[in-house]
Amino acid sequence: MPEKNFIYTKKDYVLISLLLIVYSIIALYNLGSLKAPETYWQNTNSGETFTTDLGEIKALGRVYYYGGLGEGKYRLDFSRDAATWKTGPTIQKKNIFVWEYITVDTPARYIKFTAESQGAALNELGVFTSQGAKPLVVKSVIPGKISPLTKGRPEYLFDEQDTIPSRPSFYNGMFFDEIYHARTAYEYLRLIEPYETSHPPLGKLLIALGISLFGMNPFGWRIVGTLFGAAMIFVMYLFGRRLFQKPEYAFICALLMALDFMHFVQTRIATIEVFAVFFIxxxxxxxxxxxxxxxxxxxxxxxxxxxxxxxxxxxxxAACKWSSILAGMGLAVIFLAASVNRYRHEANANRRKKTGETKRNRILFMSISWGIVFFIIVPLFIYFLSYIPLMMVPGEQGLKTILVYQQHMLNYHKNLVATHPFASTWWEWPIIKKPMWYYSGQDYLPPGKISSIAAMGNPAVWWVGIAAVIASLVISLSEKNKKMFVVLAGLASVYLPWVFVSRLAFIYYFFASVPFVILCITFIISRLVERNPRLKPWIYGYLSLAGIMFIMFYPILSGLVVSKTYAATFLRWFQGWYFFS
Known part of the structure; x- marks a missing residue:
């Protein structure tokens, strides 16, 4: 059926503005710290040393450290008088851009740091007493054997002491795939060969935009994705408004997206899924x-x-993630259907005017030609442009570099053989059989407390969505509803290909399907209300249930510290739902 002409009203602006304001406040709250150490010391050779003087003997308890790129190993030695030394523990720096600490439990005035490996960047150190809440003041840093090629100075390890947190957590460091995507974004900015090359660059370049504006800190590497998450809600409103004509239904689309757990979690971490789904x-x-x-x-x-x-x-x-290319299959089907419709209109017009087939054939030819331009030539050009920052890295070889990376990506995804405790298959995603546990901060919390972040769907959205998709398909086929054809084609293109994929997969792959599921839910709601307005209270009740679910599960979506008892009693509905250990 033809689309009705409509204009956006004051009601539209009020509804979407209020929703975006409330959502943005919730999404930005506790997103990440704006403070993180940025200066660093990167030794060139193993055996390089420096010594810190605390000014007097202190009962030491912990040494905090925050590392940049690379893995490193550092031996600590302690002394009361700088003459007699006691060998201490070794810092094994394996993680990047995250705070960790080791227990030392010894009295000392001097601490000697000796690098037992080479090439790793160490950004900051903090020395604490056993019960101390603030780092001890380092009176001086005495360089020992230091290579002239070493980057930075040992003094840099104690120049940003205000960045040391009281508790290491997601708020002040990386977690999950941020160690790949946010790290690579940082490397692009520094013209370093990128670490993560299994996906195209654009998503990581968007993350880099936030880092360039706010610095290499958790807020900086997460903010752009969070803003895209808010924009996603806005686009869902626009989509719903065009599909269902009324502001109320557009608001339902946007609200369900805002209340979905997967959307909230995926848009608040520095990974590339949010960008791919937004563009889809x-x-x-x-x-x-x-x-x-x-x-x-x-x-x-x-x-x-x-x-x-x-x-x-x-x-x-496509320049963010290859899964967007799968979405292109649905676009091709819709484009073909639109071209057939156009051809029929021209044929009818020709019959009325008693003209030949020249015009309709020309229109068909032009449609296909522009389709090739818009969906092959333009995307290839964008894809090529996304690699320009990579080609600026010293040692890269222009076009040859791009081709090499495409082959690497293809081989990676085709030949990936791995296992993972939170891997799941396509049919398990809609029923939320196995949420993916991204973050656990239990190690740094008192007994009985947890801090977790898990990727899963809102049961009020995903479980209801299963029935809504089936109902939408049946209604669309029986009534030949051409508008829902677009939605169902989109859902099929981003979901069904996973049926044939045998490699490792995870529940967050379903994120791209969620917008289409929500549109199906709204379609069914619109049909129910239009046929029986007395059902409106039930619709309000359903939306309230989705909101209650979001509030209930908010702690394990945001990393909020709560009691383990709360999570075990109210949130762990099934054995496969892991939010704590």
Whole structure:
């Protein structure tokens, strides 16, 4: 059916503005610290040393450390008088951009640090007494054997003491795949060969934008993804408004996205999924506009605008993650259907005007030609441009570098053989059989307290969504609903390919399907309410339930410290739902 002409009203602006304000406050709260050590000491050779003088003998308890790129090993020796030394523990720096500490439990005035490996960056050290809440003041740093090629100075390890947290946590360090994606974003900014190369660069370059604005700290590497998460809610409102015409239904689309657990978690960590999913929603939003234009006689040139924007966002998504290319299969089907509709309109017009087939054949040829431009040439150009920062890295070889990386990506995804305790299969995702446990901060908390972050769906969205998708499919087929054809084609293209994938997979792969599931839920709600307005209280109740679920599970979505008893009693509904150990 043709799309009705509509304009956005004051009600639209009020609804989406209020939702975005409330969501943004919740999403930005406790997102990450703006403080992290940025100066560093990176020894060139093993055996390099320096000594710290605390000014007087102290009962030492812990040594905090925050490391940058690379793995390192550092031996600690302690002395009361700088003459007699006692060998202490060794710092094994394996993690990056995260605070850790070792227990030392010895009285000393002097601490000698000896690098037993080479090439790792150490950003900051903090020396504490057994019960101390603040780091001890280091009176002086005495360089020992230091190579002239070493980067930074030992003094840099004690120049940002205000960044040392009272408790290491997700708030002040990296977790999950941030160690790949946020790290690589940092490397792009420093023109260092990137560590993570199994995905195209654009998503990591977007993360790098936040780092360039706010620094290499948790807030800096997470903020852009969080803003994209808020923008995703806005686009869902626009999509729902076009599909269902009324502000109320558009608001339901946006609200369910805001209340979905997967959306909240994935957009608050520095990984690339948020960017791919954002562009997938946009490419289908614009393709829907194009498709609807071709359900009725429309000037051909006008229809090229949404088609071009769909191709543009397809290219941006593909430059973030290859899964966006899977979404392109649905776009191709919709484009083909739109072209057939256009051809039929031209044929009918020709019969009425008693003209030949020249014009409709020309329109068909032009449609296909522009489709090739927008969905092949433009995306390839965007994809190429995303590699420019990589080609700026010293030692890279231009176009040859790009081809080498494509082969590497293909081999990685094709030949990946691995196991993971939180791996799951495609059919397990909608039923939330196995949430993925991203973060556990139990080691630094008192007994009985937990801090966790887990990726899973809101049961009120995902479980209801299963029934809604089936109902939408049945209704669309029986009524030949052409608008929902776009939604179902999108869902099929991002979800069904995983049926045939045997490699390791995880529940967050379902994130790209969630927007389409929400559109199906809203479609069913609209049909129910339009046929029986007395069902509205039940719809309000359903939306309230989704909100209650979000509030209940908020602690294990955000890392908020809560009692282990609360999580065990109210949140762990099934044995496969791990939020604590």
């Amino acid at each position: 929603i946009l490419m289908y939003y614009f393709m829907y506009k194009y498709y609807v234009m071709n359900l009725q006689p429309t000037e051909f040139k006008k229809s090229l605008v949404p088609l071009g924007l769909s191709g543009l966002t397809f290219g941006l998504g």
